[in-house]
Amino acid sequence: MLLRYVWLSFLQVAGEYSPEAYARNFRSLFWGLLGAWLALCAYLVWLAARERKLRRELESLRRMVEEREGEGKR
């Protein structure tokens, strides 16, 4: 529904362009915006994955240190 509204609004302001040229131009804009956002989203996903991995490793290492120190005291 929203996409259709956006598309129709574009067609209304298209003016001097042929519908084919306008659609081609609009397609490029769409891919451009998608590309920019995908680059940033890919970085965000990578950041989140790194955060998870770091937390997991920290937890397991902290547990390991506690266990080894406990064994040493005994």
Added chain:
Amino acid sequence: MRPRILILLAGLAAVLLARNLYVILLQLPDHPRQGPLYRIILFHVPAAWIAFLGFFAALVASILYLAKRNLRYDAFAVSVTEVGLAFAAANLVTGMIWGNSIWGTPWTWDARLTTTLVGCLLYAGYLMLRHAVEDPTERAKNSAVLSIIAFADVPIIFFSIELWRGQHPKLEVWRGEIVAPGYREMLFLNWAPLLLLAAVFVAVRMRQEVQQRELEALRRRVHAL
């Protein structure tokens, strides 16, 4: 910075960007020759500004690290470099898609494009170097030196249009010669939330760098026990 504040700032940036996208797509006029595709500069140019700012911040932090040997500066330098590189990638992608439609090819060995690619490769090399050196102080020292050297490319990118004649158009933002009305304001209005988003990324990345250092210290302790 607290995670809740970061989420709040990221949410604010997302709301502002969504509002900007509405204005960009439905309210701004088309370019007389390039049509709706011209709107892409509203992401392409702010992304480049943020990348430049990130690389400049990395330069300052690297110099400060070499002067004071405080690892916090190193953590900041790697965070802003990485975020700057992500925005440089967004800048290259949008530029290539624009070029494909307007020039008929996504890539030409134009001075601006080539120097930008060289800059991206230099900063990617900086991040790869960090993985190659294990000792934290040695890693910080070597990467600070590389960051200072890599920054030499940034002014070359910026002035490449004046230095060499190329295909890349020159954007006259300060003289107010942007083609269609409303574009100049929107350039800055879109830059602000993107910068906010970049700041959130840097804060998250810096926290990860601190965790990484804690992890390395714990590993050494485990080996010693």
